[in-house]
Amino acid sequence: MIITVGNTKGGVGKTTLAVSLAILRALSGRDVWLIDGDRQGTAQTAISIRSENGVAPGIACATYPDGTTLRAQVQQQADKFDDIIIDAGGRDSTALRAALVLSDVLLVPFAPRSYDVWALEDMAKLVDEARSVRDGLRAVAVLNLADPGNQSTDNAEAAAAVKEVSQFEYLPTPIRRRKAFSNATGAGLSVQELKPTDKKAIDEINELYKYLFNIK
Template structure:
């Protein structure tokens, strides 16, 4: 299964979610390939830190910021893996466009802020273009960095009605320091000690929903 975590808006936590999805699948025994489609290479850096620490399971990772290269490598090497997770976006790029055409599922993180919700129009346009090339892309939106209380979360979810391209996954990820700290070490929050039960439950629910969404 090929899953892309992408959005044309930066700062919504794509890399953190991509790392958690990839590592969670590897922890469950799947053979996973994480692809960094961003020129900044943050996911690749995190996996390098993981490898240098000797943490297991090892995660295969490659960086392809060019769309044609990403497409060619996934088509040639991808069949060797059970799951591929692509970290793409932060802007409209050839890598993001290639990933959308290749993927079974697109996960679009968004924050409960008006600017983040309005920005979904851009990724929805790319979803339409990708579906015109290859039918079958399932796109889901996940609230990331959700507020612990207040109305902003619900208002952001309700605003998704303007974007029929996206199915809302009712598995919000709240702002938790442990999730960010884990990613900085090339880890999933599922691997951290002491364990953060709430964060682990949220990530586990997200992984389950994403990989059962088609």
């Protein structure tokens, strides 16, 4: 399966989700390839730290911020891996557009802020374009960096607004703003590997993981 974690809006936590999902997939025994399609290279940095610290399992990672190169490399090497996770976006880039045409699933994280929700209209247009040249792209949106409280008005309003964007399937698996996620990614880890453990963070990413990979 090829999954792209992307958004034309920056600061929505896409790299944290991409790194977390790649590690979880590897922990389950899958041969996974993480591609950093963002010029900032944050995902590649996280995986380099993981490698330097000798954390197993290792994660194959490459950086292709250019869409032409990304497309060619995925087409040439896709058969070598069980799953490919592409971290793309932060802007409307050639890498993001190439990834959409290659992917089975697009995961769009959005934060509970009005301008983040508005940015989903831009992503919706890109989804329409991708679907015009390839069939079967599943586009899903997840509330990320959500307010910790279960009764947050901002969380509820953002979720309701996204449900009105027909191109996306809204996932009822919000990821809340927790220090464990940033601490883990900064060390090249998933929250499952982080010590001390944060059970709430682990439960949240596990729920998202199960939805994406259809795990019961």
